[in-house]
Amino acid sequence: MSEERKCTLHGDQAESWCLYHIELMCVKCQFDDRHNQCPKDTIPAKTEFPITEFDKMNLHQKFRDIYTTALKVKNETSSFSKNDPRKVLENLDLIFRTLGDRMKLLQEDATKSVHDTKEMCLNNCTEFQATAGTVLTDIGKLMKELCEDTVDVARIEKLAKDYKDEADTKIKNLEMCDMKYRIGLRIACLLVPENIATLRQAILESTLVESIFPQVMSTKSGIRFIQTLETKVNISEKTPAITGCTVLYTGTIVLIDSANSSIKLFSESGSFQNEIKTDSPPFDIARTELGICVSFPQLSQIRFYTDLASVMDDKSTRINMKNGKCFGVEYGGGKLVVSCQTSGVGALFGFRNWRFCVFDKDGELTQVIEKDKHGNSFDMRDGYFSYCPYRDQILFLASNGKAKQFQITGPSCLEHLGLLDIKNNKMSTLILSGSTLIACHRKYKLLRANKTVIHLMGSGKTWEMQKKFNGENSGPMSCDVRSGTIVVCENLKVFDDRSKTVHVYKF
Ligand SMILES: [Zn+2]
Ligand SMILES: [Zn+2]
Structure with missing residues (x-):
């Protein structure tokens, strides 16, 4: 049965x-x-x-x-497939319409200026000509009078002085009649940079960038702590030193363990998957379209890995840095941005210069940035930077917790950055995704223990979410906006041999 x-x-x-x-x-x-x-x-x-x-x-x-x-x-x-580019199209339409309106206004202003200046110059010419004519006739008369016996020399001398002043004034101000010159001046005043709204400026002022980036929404549940990863995957290993991290599109978390010369992969659920052993300690990591890129300071090399499943042989493609060590890497919009410490004569005397090197997608060096917008060089020893491809902008966080912005080109619309950079709220990491700021910073409260918080903030502080950081000394951070994953690693102090130092959050 x-x-x-x-x-x-x-x-x-x-x-x-x-x-x-x-x-x-x-x-x-x-x-x-x-x-x-x-x-x-x-x-x-x-x-x-x-x-x-x-x-x-x-x-x-x-x-x-x-x-x-x-x-x-x-x-x-x-x-x-349900996504609709309507918002982007609306934004583009607005940009081009605004730009068109502005251009039309400028054209009208310029044309009017030319006409007005022409009128003014012609009027001046008429007036100057009349004055000159009067002076010519009168001086002729006076010269004749001078030859007569009855002349009152004192009176004529006074008149001569008046006519001289008049003639001198006119000759000095002749440029008021010079049409070409006057028009040139007026146009120069109109075509100043502020009046020539460039396309880039119009794009930055619009909400286009925000509509392109995956939107971060403030959620009721806020930022949730998920788990702490065990980064020591083998008993014989040294205590891991996690110097970089990223989250892939698949949800895979990739950690750079420089102490063990290893790139470690963890599943979305936090279990160790595999590792790529490297011949030199890696330092930083960034996500690319097809995989990851990793910096190797001691080799002065950047490697691109596309096949993360093959752990046996290193099939990466490489870029060799000339004249310096590479540390931080960021990737976006087909551009690779690397923070480099240059070696050279200065290095012998203890001077180290830092710079950002920008490479295109073929690995060609396209730009070197050595100074900020105030002309100062920067020390990136413990600094942290983030790259925003659409704005073509590098955000740099100095080791004193002060954020600086470098525009590779073009202006910035990050006026709300200053909100985080306030006294005593020392930031350790900072990421920018569209209009959303993601930062880790100390929060000092009077009579209460200091704590580090993870802080998400929308454009202009329209919304914000905060969560206390579980670890001690917040270090490298990565955020995948689409899956709502934030990974924050702790910076270990000397003699600290903990291995559970990587904390995962969701929002
Ligand atoms: Zn049933
Ligand atoms: Zn079923």
Whole structure:
């Protein structure tokens, strides 16, 4: 006599097994949301399932994993295909319309200026000509009078002085009649940089950049602590020193362990997946379109990894830095920005110069930035920087916690940056995503213990979310806006041998 099997959801008589959930289903179950996207193929409820044979069981688990990934792709793409570029188009339309209006106004102003100046100069010419004519006639008369006996020399001398003043004044002010010159001056006043609204300026002033970037929304649940990662993956390892981190599109968390010369990969759920052993200590990491790029200061080299699954051989492509060591890396919009410490004659005397090197997608050096906008060089020893490709802007956080901005080109619209950079709120890390600032900073409260907080802030402080940092000394940070993941690593003090120093948050 066979025992009657019940379904998991309703407790009704089971008809079949769901091959994905490994659950018994009744007739109703098959139309339930839970099994909506499950395989259409099922097996009868009476079948012995799950499979007990070891090899087959493993294979079934593998199939379930592939099924999960494919489901994710299907669901993600269906949400992507619902995206509509209307907002971007509206923004572009506004930019070009505003720009057009401004250009038209400027053209009208310029044309009017030319006409007005021409009128003024012609009037001046008439007046100057009349004056000159009068002087010419009068002087002729006076010269004749001078030859006569009855002349009153004192009176004529006085008149001569008046006419001289008049003639001298006119000759000095002749440029008031010079039309070309006067028009030149007026146009120069009109075409000053503030009046020539460049396309870039119009873009920065618009909300276009914000509409392109994945939007960060303030959520009711705020920033939630998820877990702390165990970064020591092997007993024989040294205490890891995590100097860089990033979150990939797949949710994979990648850590740079410079103490063990290793690039470590952790799954979204926090379990260790694999590691890429390197021949020199890596330092920093950035996400690229196809993988990651990693800096190696001692080799003066940047490596690009696309195949993160192959742990055996290092198939990375490389850029060699000339004349200096590379430390921080940031990537975006096809550009690689590297913070470099230059070596040279100055280095012999203890002077170290820092600079940003910008490379294009073919690895060609396109720009070197050695000074900030005030002309000062910067010390990036313990500094931290973030690169915003759309604004073509580097945000630099000095080791004293003061944020500086460097515009590679163009102006900035980050007026709210100053809000975080207030006395005693020393920042340790700072990321910019669209109009959202993501920072880690100390928060000093009178009569209360200092604490470090993770701080998300919308444009102009329209909204903000804060969460106390679980660790001690906040260091490298990475944020994936799409999956709402923030990873913050602790900077270890000397003789500190903890290995659980990487904290994961979601928002
Ligand atoms: Zn059921
Ligand atoms: Zn199912």
